[in-house]
Amino acid sequence: MPLPRLLNRIGVYGFLGAMALLSVFPFIWMIVGTTNSTGDIILGHLGLGHAFLDNTQKFFTQANAPLIFWNSAKISLLGTALTLAVSSVAGYGFEIFRSPGRDWLYAGLLLTIMIPFAVLMIPLFMIMGRLGLINTHIAIILPTVASGFVIFYFRQATKAFPSELRDAARVDGLKEWQIFLYIYIPTMRSTYAAAFVIVFMATWNNYLWPLIVLQTNEMKTITLVISSLASAYYPDYGVVMVGALVATLPTLIVFFAMQRQFVQGMLGAIK
């Protein structure tokens, strides 16, 4: 390899390596933090310590870990499933069926993505109050089910869904809902997978709305519990790190399990 190219390579890899380290560092810091005592964490100790068992034990005594984990899992899985079910039908419908007000309606839907949640929070909270849904997990799931972004995502993906497939199915006598169920869903599997990863992560990490709606310790999600642990006048950072690790694991697992489909889905299900 000629010298200029070699130098170029070194420069590129050096830069990429530094950037990679920069983005992975918080994660490493979290892992290292779970093994260190709070004192060591404050001093910026970067090596592995011996406090992992101690921190873990404290985390599990201070927080009802199985319950809050279950709360988060229930909300995320149910919420994601419902969101995918409703929003994918909507996205499909918007693309496939023509109707007079379609584009206006769709434009309106896209506008909803731009409204910050903080603006919607209080009215939504009042609605939940009237419905008697304060301090329920349904109140967290419901508002996200018809998601403007996911509908948009599915409509874009549907553009690549070949009309020949649909026509052939119609000729074979399938009804519209059957086409969706038996032709569309299997074809778009990777689109669904990508949407699953996105929606699951968003629901799992959701903080503001669950905070407003949930009222008791028994109903809390894991994000709220970590926030509470970290809020002490003298936070036990080792315990907080264990909490953060426990909270990160499911999103990691979901992502790595579906990584291939995710990338495929982002690129378009059909090539």
Add this chain to the structure above:
Amino acid sequence: MLCFKRASWKPALAATVFAATLLTAAIAEAKTITVWCWDPNFNVAIMKEAGARYTKAHPDVTISVVDFSKSDVEQKLQAGLTSGVAESLPDIVLIEDYGAQKYLQSFPGAFMPLSGIVDYKGFAPYKVELMTLDGKVYGMPFDTGVTGLFYRKDYLEAAGYKPADMQHLTWDKYIEIGKAVEAKTGKKMIGFDFSDGALTRVMIQSAGKWYFTKDGKLDIENNPALRAALDVQQKIMQANIYKPATGWNDWVSKFTSGDVATIVTGVWITGTIKAQKDQAGKWGVTEIPTLNVPGAVAASNLGGSSWYVINSSKVKAEAADFLNTIYAKDVDFYQAILQDRGAVGSLLAARSGKAYDAPDAFFGGDKIWQSFSNWLSQVPSVNYGIFTNEVDAAVAVQLPKLAKGSVDDAIKAIAAQAKTQIQ
């Protein structure tokens, strides 16, 4: 078969009705008071202790403490009060003292006045003042941040100062001692975090002043206490007797690692100091230095929070009685929370208890809690207003510039920034 069914039907129904009556009776009797607060090791634990004590005497009332972070409590409270969804609010909520007037003034009628129920004469006056609006007192005073000057006896001894020399200091004398300490021991006098207006707040309250006048108007440009406070901090910088700190944890590490000779802060730091077991016997505590302005005393406050009863609560009478019974009368409770959690409450009578009277071995057998209790009763009352955090941020911006710039410019800049922030 049919006959059997018919025969067994009536007693079964009777039993059910009986059981149901019992159950509703039990539900009507049992009452739950819900409390929101932050910090599982401090406020939450203390409130649980208070709840256990009350339930012992009133078995029909249980206290349910829900913990959120401080900003989360504020966010939820704000959402609940703004939306008017009554069932979304707790019965009792903890509010930081600096923010009390903001809530009382922004949400009139939202909190239950406790004057008439609670005997406020028993509490530190400054604590009562900050929760008073239009002649009514709203909260139950809780923990205090009464300040002290903590100092390393060994460092000061080496510089030629005995504990007796550390009493009744002025800030000028403090700086003079600081120079001597550095010359003799090489240690800095104080850890200083420029992004934190804490020291400024401690100083101005000791002179009975705040960023606002008693009637809530911004008081920056002609505030002698603020000028004096910035003056002192400028002198500390120019004498170079401080160790710079970035953020809270770093600031704490300055004294836990033995890098600085003194700390000027709230009483709640005591637990952190005592956690350094190898420094036992090396620390002393005395009153804070006085500011060179008329009316300044050697007592001030930093932080602290108080309990408030939500007016729309269905159990507000019980909630008020609970707070009154434990926090306004139970001296023994205050001994327990001091011992277990290092919490100093604002009830002055608490000092007559055992824990407050005990000598502290860590501080060389001094009765430090009696001292803090003395200073507590002397903390001047000020009006924290509704924009303390905004002005505090403006002060923090100017602090680092003091090393080279003038106090006049800093005050002008603080006033300008505060005005734009508040309007």
